[in-house]
């Protein structure tokens with residue numbers, strides 16, 4: 001549930017990039033930072049890294065002011081994908097309002113993807129999130145590499161799944177903003193019945209997405 005300050009001055013969303021080790025979660029955040037131009041954009045903070053592996057988490061804050069005056073803030077995290085960092089993954093996932101699952105398109109990574117997705121659903125339960133109700137987007141990253149699953153194979157395997165599917169090459173800044181925009185749409189849809197965003201923020205779903213990505217003037 002997004003955090004609304006008691007005086008209704010600020011609404012904060014926590015969004016988490018989850019997935020197996022080396023799938024490109026941190027690269028997604030860094031590329032997204034380069035591509036977005038919202039009103040407010042903080043620096044990417046990378047903590048406790050060793051050989052470029054995330055040991056704790058990466059954080060990237062951004063935000064914009066809604067027409068009703070409320071400050072909308074997004075806190076974007078990545079989890080460390082290495083199997084041994086499960087307790088950190090749980091801590092980062094806790095109280096998430098939405099998740100991007102970054103899968104690795106390489107054929108050799110199919111088992112790691114599946115295990116990490118299973119780990120996401122289990123950890124969601126452990127930290128009190130209802131996985132079936134969690135805004136989620138599935139991204140297949142590293143589309144620029146050889147020896148990857150084809151789009152047709154991936155679509156075939158994920159057909160019937162309820163989540164938006166995106167193809168990306170985070171290293172080349174492709175598909176990164178689209179993935180984030182999909183997640184914003186899912187988050188708006190999920191919490192709109194309780195929070196009534198049109199009244200609270202004065203924003204339709206598309207205006208909410210546009211405001212967060214800086215893709216156009218924010219209008220009601």
Ligand SMILES: Nc1nc2c(ncn2[C@@H]2O[C@H](COP(=O)(O)OP(=O)(O)OP(=O)(O)O)[C@@H](O)[C@H]2O)c(=O)[nH]1
Nearest residue numbers: 021022023024025026027054080081142169170171
């Ligand atoms: N070719 C290619 N390489 C990528 C892409 N995205 C990420 N990488 C590379 O994959 C490696 C791992 O990327 P990271 O973003 O650090 O992966 P991560 O998911 O944060 O890894 P952990 O923090 O260990 O869980 C790096 O060498 C990246 O440059 C991509 O789209 N294409």
Ligand SMILES: [Mg+2]
Nearest residue numbers: 025026053054
């Ligand atoms: Mg990382």
